[in-house]
Amino acid sequence: MEVYATVITGFEKVAAKEISSKIENVRNCQPYRGNVRFTLEKDSPSETLKNVLKMRSVDNFYVVFYENVIEGLGKMEKEKAVKTLQNEISFMNWKIAIEAWQAANGKSIFGGTDLIVEQMRNFMKTGINAEVTENSPSFRVTCKRAGDKSAHQFSSMDAAWKFGGQINNVFGWRTSMKQFDIEIVMRIERDSILVMIALNNESLFKRNISAYGPTTMRATMCYSMISIADPKPGELIIDPMCGGGSIPIEGACAFSDSFFIGGDNHVLALERCFANLKSASEQFPIPCNFFLWNACHLPFNDNSVDVIVTDLPFGKKLGSVMDNRLLYPKLLEEWKRILKIGGRLVMMTHDKRSIDSAILKDRDAWQTDSTYIVNVGGLSCLCIRLSKI
Amino acid sequence: MKLLTHNFVSSRFLKDVKGGYPLKLSAQKIETKDVEFNEEFIKNIIPKCDFSALRSACESINEAANLPQTLPENWIENEELLKELHRLLFCIDIIEGELQCPDTARIFPIKQGIPNLLVEDEQK
Numbered sequence: 001m002e003v004y005a006t007v008i009t010g011f012e013k014v015a016a017k018e019i020s021s022k023i024e025n026v027r028n029c030q031p032y033r034g035n036v037r038f039t040l041e042k043d044s045p046s047e048t049l050k051n052v053l054k055m056r057s058v059d060n061f062y063v064v065f066y067e068n069v070i071e072g073l074g075k076m077e078k079e080k081a082v083k084t085l086q087n088e089i090s091f092m093n094w095k096i097a098i099e100a101w102q103a104a105n106g107k108s109i110f111g112g113t114d115l116i117v118e119q120m121r122n123f124m125k126t127g128i129n130a131e132v133t134e135n136s137p138s139f140r141v142t143c144k145r146a147g148d149k150s151a152h153q154f155s156s157m158d159a160a161w162k163f164g165g166q167i168n169n170v171f172g173w174r175t176s177m178k179q180f181d182i183e184i185v186m187r188i189e190r191d192s193i194l195v196m197i198a199l200n201n202e203s204l205f206k207r208n209i210s211a212y213g214p215t216t217m218r219a220t221m222c223y224s225m226i227s228i229a230d231p232k233p234g235e236l237i238i239d240p241m242c243g244g245g246s247i248p249i250e251g252a253c254a255f256s257d258s259f260f261i262g263g264d265n266h267v268l269a270l271e272r273c274f275a276n277l278k279s280a281s282e283q284f285p286i287p288c289n290f291f292l293w294n295a296c297h298l299p300f301n302d303n304s305v306d307v308i309v310t311d312l313p314f315g316k317k318l319g320s321v322m323d324n325r326l327l328y329p330k331l332l333e334e335w336k337r338i339l340k341i342g343g344r345l346v347m348m349t350h351d352k353r354s355i356d357s358a359i360l361k362d363r364d365a366w367q368t369d370s371t372y373i374v375n376v377g378g379l380s381c382l383c384i385r386l387s388k389i
Numbered sequence: 390m391k392l393l394t395h396n397f398v399s400s401r402f403l404k405d406v407k408g409g410y411p412l413k414l415s416a417q418k419i420e421t422k423d424v425e426f427n428e429e430f431i432k433n434i435i436p437k438c439d440f441s442a443l444r445s446a447c448e449s450i451n452e453a454a455n456l457p458q459t460l461p462e463n464w465i466e467n468e469e470l471l472k473e474l475h476r477l478l479f480c481i482d483i484i485e486g487e488l489q490c491p492d493t494a495r496i497f498p499i500k501q502g503i504p505n506l507l508v509e510d511e512q513k
Contacts, residue, residue: 234433236397257430261394263506270503285422287479289394293507297402299506301410334402383435 001100002064004196007057008373009034010383011224011343015057018227023051034375035224036103037064046103049199050170053104056254056340059205062185062196063100066092073191078154085159085186086166090124094171097197101182105197109181110135110160116171125171128171138174139167139182154207159186216243217311219377221348226309228370228385229346233257235306240295240335245288249280250289258307261299263291296330300338307344308335314350314379324351328358336365339388348374348383355382365389390486390504393478394440395446400490400497403508406441409492411442412414414449416486416499424479431471436479 006013012031016038020029024050040048052061068088073081075202110133111117119130119338143160145152164175173182183198205218226247231237235258235386237245242262251260264270273290281284293299312331313321313324328351334346345366349355359366365388372383400409440460445454455473464470488497488504498505 162474233429234437236437256427257433260436261397265507274501276504285424287393287424289390290503292503292507294507297506299400299402299504301397301399301401304399341503343465351457 001040001042001096002067002196003040003052004062004064005036005038005055005058006034006060006062007031007036007193008059008218008221008224008374010372010381011221012036014227015055016225016246018057019052023048042294049100049258050106053200053204055204056250057220057227059203059218059220061104061199063097063199064194064196065094065097066193066195068190069237071191072267073188073193074151074153076127076153077353081152081154082158082162085163088193089163089166089170090120090280092195093119097184100199101197105303109137119171129169132168132174133243135170136174136315137181138176138179138288139184140164140177140180141167141184141186142364143186143188146187149188151190153187155255158190159188173206184188187221213223214347217246217376219246219250219372223254223345225311225348226251226255227310228372229344231255231258231305231307235259236261236304237307237309238298238300238305239263239310240293240298240308240331241289241310241312242273243269243311245269245276245290245306248273248288248290249286249310251309252286253280260288261291262291263295265292265294267292275383294332296327298334298338300335303340305343306340307346308339309346312347312351312355314381324349324354325357328354329361332358332362336362336388341388343388345386347386347387348376348381348384350379350381355384359386390499390502391445391479392443392446393438393485395433396443398488398504398506400492400506401494402506403490403493403495406490406492409490411439411491411498412485413489413491414483415489416450416483418451418483418485420482420484421476421488422479422482424475426472426475428471431475431478432442432465435460438478442472443477450481450483451502452477452481462478466471474478 016029016031016036020026027039029038065168094116095113098109098116102108140165141160145156167173185196187194205220207219237251237258237260239262239326242248242264248262249261270292366386367383367389369387374381374383395414398412400406430435449458483499484502486499
């Protein structure tokens with residue numbers, strides 16, 4: 001089974017590492033731009049798919065059930081191109097798609113895979129459209145074209161619309177853009193086409209957070225940053241500018257062998273921490289704590305903290321680049337004080353220049369372990385891991 | 390605020406404070422939550438804790454009855470003690486109370502479980 005995972009652009013390798021270390025039966029796990037692809041062994045048990053959905057660095061999972069190159073697709077006129085896409089429907093492995101959907105959702109689609117196979121056979125033989133019944137599942141088709149959009153004579157909407165119509169003809173599924181059981185995604189890049197079925201309904205990064213603030217980070221982003229810090233059992237991990245607490249809460253859920261403390265200087269941020277911790281703790285209490293504090297004056301002894309993971313103010317929605325030039329060196333000085341020798345600091349910012357110059361000012365104190373250029377809501381940001389030396 | 394957190398907190402950041410540890414604890418409201426016992430975690434975190442600071446924090450909230458004066462050498466094999474340490478460090482939550490700097494006697498309030506360590510500029 002071919003799985004396609006959409007991940008944060010810039011953290012593909014982090015996601016690939018999580019997938020290959022946590023799931024058995026994974027082969028060919030490869031990072032690409034914005035996604036990771038891997039194969040699940042043929043006879044892996046159905047629980048494997050449930051485990052796949054537990055990955056913490058992945059936004060969405062899909063199972064690929066068609067992959068092909070249609071020579072000259074870009075040169076075809078709109079009508080012909082769309083018709084060609086429609087006709088490919090019979091070459092797609094709908095049986096695998098439905099099996100994967102059923103395993104991931106823990107329920108079956110009306111008629112199961114037998115009905116799908118029979119409907120396809122009927123349509124191929126007679127060309128008569130299947131009937132829409134009240135038991136028919138609802139679905140939508142999304143088409144995404146990567147790369148140069150002018151490579152095709154048709155729009156993404158044209159392709160999704162016509163292909164959706166063909167699914168409706170063959171299987172009698174009901175189209176519905178908002179409330180749908182099944183989501184089919186087509187990815188077209190030049191002449192190559194990928195058709196996939198979504199395994200999760202709501203994007204996985206929305207876990208943990210109920211109170212959103214102006215700069216709330218996705219849970220998948222928080223997980224990736226913490227895992228770059230490589231937490232060890234029994235370590236103390238701090239987020240000095242935690243906002244709504246996304247990093248400590250995700251950390252306490254994902255790395256239960258480490259202890260997380262977050263803080264912020266704004267009462268409203270702490271109210272969001274409180275609300276988010278409460279809703280995240282519904283099933284079982286999550287052991288992490290929050291403080292009202294100033295990130296430049298932290299209540300810790302010298303050389304006492306193992307790891308700091310934080311999202312700095314970018315100077316876009318909060319603060320300004322001018323502020324950052326003064327603020328970043330102050331932050332680094334305080335964080336150097338509380339970190340142990342060999343302690344790690346993982347930071348994210350859009351303001352690369354301010355962070356670079358802050359590190360340069362104290363270059364003997366820090367060693368750069370790794371850097372990542374990450375897409376954060378359309379902004380190109382720098383995630384950097386330093387060690388205190 | 391958990392006692393594990395208290396064990397890490399210091400007022401070293403205040404102006405002219407060189408020690409600032411441990412902060413004196415007093416509590417008006419305490420809650421106990423059942424956090425899952427993670428034996429490996431306790432075994433890893435105890436060597437990082439200051440036992441006498443934990444002991445005095447427990448005394449200040451009357452929870453030290455089952456805690457020895459000093460950490461016994463064989464603590465790692467003493468399951469009963471590990472469970473008690475887990476209860477003290479993780480399950481007890483200080484909801485309302487105060488932290489006090491041992492050097493300057495400055496007081497930091499704890500409200501809704503959140504300690505407020507913000508200070509005005511001239512005292513930093």
